[in-house]
Amino acid sequence: MLISIMLNGKKVVDDISPDMTLFKFLRAHGCYSVKCGCETTNCGLCTVFLDEKPVLSCAVLAARADGHKVETMEGLQKEAEEFGRFIADQGAEQCGFCNPGMIMNAIALFREKEEPTDEEIKQYLAGNLCRCSGYEGQLRGIHAFMEYRKNGGATCGK
Known part of the structure; x- marks a missing residue:
């Protein structure tokens, strides 16, 4: 075929x-x-x-x-790297197992929702298995990234 x-x-x-x-x-x-x-x-x-x-x-x-x-992430390299830094900064990529799906779904979230609530974030990430971080680091990373975007790409407090 x-x-x-x-x-x-x-x-x-x-x-x-x-x-x-x-x-x-x-x-x-x-x-x-x-x-x-x-x-x-x-x-x-x-x-x-x-x-x-x-x-x-x-x-x-x-x-x-x-x-x-x-x-795929290969085609979204710039977006994936930009957001991935925030996940790493929060210690949420301990083993890296969940990163590909987590990053792809976070990119989808950011494209569809300007300022998602915690509930909306959790809904987008619900199908991603994380073996070691308990999802709190990813949630902190998403919030930090949203703050970064809100400030026009300037890191808040640094």
Whole structure:
């Protein structure tokens, strides 16, 4: 089955098996930020943007992405690095397991909500398994990043 996907701004055409997941397609095309920790849609590591919306790539067939736009962290490097610094600053990337999904969903949150409430933040991050930090560091990082953006990119208090 021949499919065409706009992957991180580049057109990718490939002949795939009908049962290939988007996760496996992305890994086969060098998107190593996309990880799969559970294969049951419970960890959030495989989160990517499909037409600007976060989806779990382990639960989407690659054929469903035919003709659509897919973005991974490789394609969102600038946004991911900018926000990722705030997560690291709060000690929330202890093992790094949850970072890909956490960052992708935080980017989706920031694109959709100017000033999200704690409840909205928790809803966006609900599908991301964090093994070691208890999510408090991520929440602090998100608040620090929102303050940074509110101040026009100037770090508050530094």
